Amino acid sequence: MFSKYLASTIAAFLGISNAACNYGTSEFPREPNVPASKFSYTGLTGPLNWYGLNETANAMCDKGMNQSPINIVTTNATITHGASVSLNIPSYPGGADFENLGTNVEVVVNGTLIDANKTYSLAQFHFHTTSEHRINNEYYPMEIHFVLEAADKTIAVVGFLIDFGPTDPLLSSVFASVSEIPSPGNVTLTGPLDFSILQYHLTHNTIYRYEGSLTTPPCSEKVKWIIGTKPLYIDVDTYKEVKKVVKFNARYTQDGLGQANLLENAATELNR
Amino acid sequence: MFSKYLASTIAAFLGISNAACNYGTSEFPREPNVPASKFSYTGLTGPLNWYGLNETANAMCDKGMNQSPINIVTTNATITHGASVSLNIPSYPGGADFENLGTNVEVVVNGTLIDANKTYSLAQFHFHTTSEHRINNEYYPMEIHFVLEAADKTIAVVGFLIDFGPTDPLLSSVFASVSEIPSPGNVTLTGPLDFSILQYHLTHNTIYRYEGSLTTPPCSEKVKWIIGTKPLYIDVDTYKEVKKVVKFNARYTQDGLGQANLLENAATELNR
Incomplete structure (x- = not known):
């Protein structure tokens, strides 16, 4: 199968814009400064050295004071009703592209989010294991992120924690083919995707809101986070397949919003 | 119920040795320099600032170059047969003390490990979620650590990753009362403990070996790690209770053994 990942990486090195593929957001390793192969979750390519990989592009990873993910303390959190947003993602009865980026598995879909009279365009959604956000210190086995960008380049991420339980139909259909993309660069199709239950779930429950950052290089800030207070569900067998x-x-x-970046703090402590 | 934790913390502040309780190892927050209340897994009391909590006692957390946990790459790992060690833990038909330390839940039991003709005394075992060690980059939902110390103060830790599956009888009996210790300082009794299956599991499979550190302050090095290559198992309901x-x-x-400490590396990068 043709590797979009490889093509994107080559395009990124050549400085070619990937806009035609709708990879408009900067969370992904398709930008000239952050090729996919340059970051990981381990050792010197891991989160404690993302700044070291590119001190200009990734400055916020070590210096930003509103970095994500955070521990959400529910007694202090900004909580609004989900009816304040409108997320519209068309159905993909034939499935959508499902890609292994090395650092993630990503589904390429279009759609829009309207929040506070601004419209954001959806480029993709992807998964983290474990969850990145924690709620009152507790983590969850997975988290899903829908990454969106407005015309003025403002980024919004709609996220849901994923707990163990009977797998939601959407997740079941997404992950039906995850074993077909075991290696970076692999691409396949998901099963048929219908987002209507997810949209209902979002708009009929409450949401946590805060302004943070991308959780991957370049860790850009001023990202609008919208996180459902009610989790989605996945069963253990599917979880194990995804984790593999x-x-x-x-x-x-x-650290908390507005607090010193933990890595800049560590450097200060070590230089005393 | 009487709080051993509180008593230990007070004793620690007064500089009173807790040897009579067999808390001989330094992994636990019962030493004068590392009271329980001083470290956590979040923000400025979390792992990225353990050094900042006590720059003398916790120097190795930021400067040590053989720190744990690591990602074990199985193709490079030192693997020996478990028959090379002998772990002996008596049965506790009436259960053993089970304590919530704030940062962990711990079971207080005696026992011995013999490895390379040296005898280590067991003081306690405890649990981490998620696993601390990763195998070929993959994490597991939990990990159990048996912490032992030899007469010459050398520390050994026998660990097992814990995956999802039918709960092992030992874990089932340990966690039967976990909901009775929801808060730091709470103490209860486990169910009856019989370690014979665990001992068999350890000595009839292979083990990973390496020399690393404590994974909590003061992050002391020269710790002998012995980790079973075959996991134990826990079911999702029990896991959720423990995680709560x-x-x-x-x-x-x-970072890898012998490599720069990731926090010292970050400080170097930030000071360029």
């Missing part, structure tokens, strides 16, 4: 492919791809919990 | 109490208590993956 994704392995571990959660950035460590950052 | 422990929440998240895994140190981030360290």
Whole structure:
């Protein structure tokens, strides 16, 4: 199967824009400065050295003071009703592209989010295991992120924690083919995708809101986070299949919003 | 119920040795320099600032070059047969003390490990979620650590990864009362403990070996790690009960053995 990943990486090195593929957001390793092969979740390519990989592009990873993911303390959290947003993603009865990026598995779909009178365009959604956000210190086995960008380049991410339980139909259909993309660069199709239950789930429950960052290089800030307070569900067998492919791809919990970046703090402590 | 944790913390502040309780190892927050309340897994008391909590006692957390946990790459790992060690833990038909330390839940039992003609004394075992060690980049939902110390103060830790499956009888009996210790300082009794199957499991399979560190402050090195290559098992319901109490208590993956400490490396990068 043709590798979009390889093509994107080559395009990224050549500085070719990938806009035609709708990879408009900067969370993904398809930008000239952050090729996919350059970051991981282990050792010197892992989260504690993302800044070291590119000190200009990834400056916020070590210096930003509103970095994600965070531990959400529910008693202090900003919580609004999900009816305040409108997420519209068309059905994909024939499935959508499902790609192994090395650091993640990603589904390429279009759609829109309207929040506070601004429209954001959906480029893709992807998964983290474990969850990146924690709620009152507790983590969850997985987390799903829908990454969107407005015309003014503002980024929004709609996320849901995923707990163990009977797998939601959408996740079941997405992961039906995860074993077909075991290696970076592999591409396949998901099963048929219908987002209507997810949209209902989002708009009929409450949501946590905060302004944070991308959780991957370049860790850009001013990202609008919208996280459902009610989780989605996955069964253990499906989780194990996904984990076998994704392995571990959660950035460590950052310090509270507006607090010193934990890595800049560590450097200060070590230089005393 | 009387709080041993509180008593230990007070004793630690007063500099009173806790040897009579067999808390001989330094992994636990019962030493004068590392009171329980001083470290956590979040923010400025979390793993990225353990050094900042006590720059003398916890120097190795930021400077040690053989820190644990690591990602074990099986093609490079030192693997020996488990028959090379002998782990002997008496049965506790009436159960053993089971304590919530704030950062962990711990079972207080005696026993011995003999390895390379040296005898180590067991003080306790405890649990991490997620696993601290990763195998070929993949994490597991939990990990158990048996912490032992020899007469010359050398520390050994016998660990097992814990995957999802039918709960092993030992874990089932340990966790039967976990919901009775929801808060730091709570103490209860486990169900009856019989270690014979665990001992068989250890000595009839292969083990990973390496020399690393404690995974909690003071992050002391020259710790002998012995990790079973075959996991134990826990079912999802029991896991959820444990996670509700422990929440998240895994140190981030360290760099490879002999490599620069990731936090010292980060400081170097930030000071360029």
